[in-house]
Amino acid sequence: MFEYNFHWRPVLKSLPDLLQAGLLTLEVAVISMLIGITIGLCLALMRMKLNGPLKWFAVSWIEVARNTPVLFQLFFFGFGLGAAGINLPPYVIIVTGLSFNCAGYLAENFRGGFQAVPDTQMNAARCLGMNGWQTYTRIIIPQVFRIVYHPITNQMVWAVLMSSLGMMIGFRELSGETQFFASRTFRIFEYFAVTAVIYYVIVKLILGLSRLLSARLFRY
């Protein structure tokens, strides 16, 4: 019944390339997350504090990002903009798509975080003579980050997992590279098994690192 012979040698030979691609995956995820956190923070504030077109811009961004598949978003930035004459390289497509998605999800997390910080914190800071900018950057946002620390970690893991969709748009990060090698050697199962292990290790590393960091950051 089991007549399949595993061939691991080609996989071992291209393991350095795969690990290199793993670093690229990590790079894409980190960059998208950094952009996503920045935009997400802005979107959350726009949704809560503003009225009019800017608010609706933020709301529609958040809802579209949360209610359509990531793959659809990537296709949009790939084919959709391509048809409009804007041909982006795969690297830019995936970073844009992931940032768009992460920003939408994180914005909602941030909104929850802002709502969890008591209003009295704001009042107290203003009484101490801080202006609006100082209050936000020194009092409110640090507390928000503490509240959304876990959701951000989760989103980071999701960003790594979602970056595997690069395979569908011809970007050679870990999954794309694996598919490239797999279709060259036809050892599909072996290649993807090794890739799965690499993803697992990356995710565990992120979670472990985040736990260490939280122990260091939130000591008091």
Add this chain to the structure above:
Amino acid sequence: MQETITFFSGFGISDFWFLADAALKTLWISVLSISVGTVLGVIFGWMLHEGKWLAALTIGSILDIFRSVPLIIQLVLFYNFAPMIGLNLDPFGSGVVILTIYTAALVSNVARGGIEAVPTPMRKASRTLGMSYWQDLFYIVLPIGGRAVFPAWIGVVLGVMKDSALVSVLGYVELLKASQILITRTQEPFLILALAGAFYFALSYPISRYAAKFEQRWAQ
């Protein structure tokens, strides 16, 4: 007179039915794997709660793999692994199997959270009133814990519904794959992507709104 041959044809009414059919396929694969996966996930969650460290070591770590490896990799792996053990699965079958296990992995965490959300004194009280273990589980834990984690479950459902787009990597023609095929022929990415996106949005947005409303009411 020389006839010009065109490779591309416009978007017609038959293409619309093609998309609608694909949308139904997306719906069908999602409903099937979500319903089976939820049942499995609840059982796993109960085992994780009752089994303590043994369950955490066995089921817990296995389910954790499905959460830490990209879905697309799981799909390709399983699709190529099934023939090795003599299973002849079409893309749809493989997709359902993996999406089911993926759902179960996500739901197991939610279900365990739900069981733990029910205060122990309440469960003790029900046992004191003469309920059996199973009565306690079905009449006390299920309604109370279920309500507490209902929004989280909806989140999982919507996530899986959107992730079902990834089954297209195996060649199953669901909504996103169908729109990709049409884009190749009609060269009208904006219209078709907008239709596909609108379908996902129309399905996902009302449900997520409902879950948010439910959560607000529950919080009061």
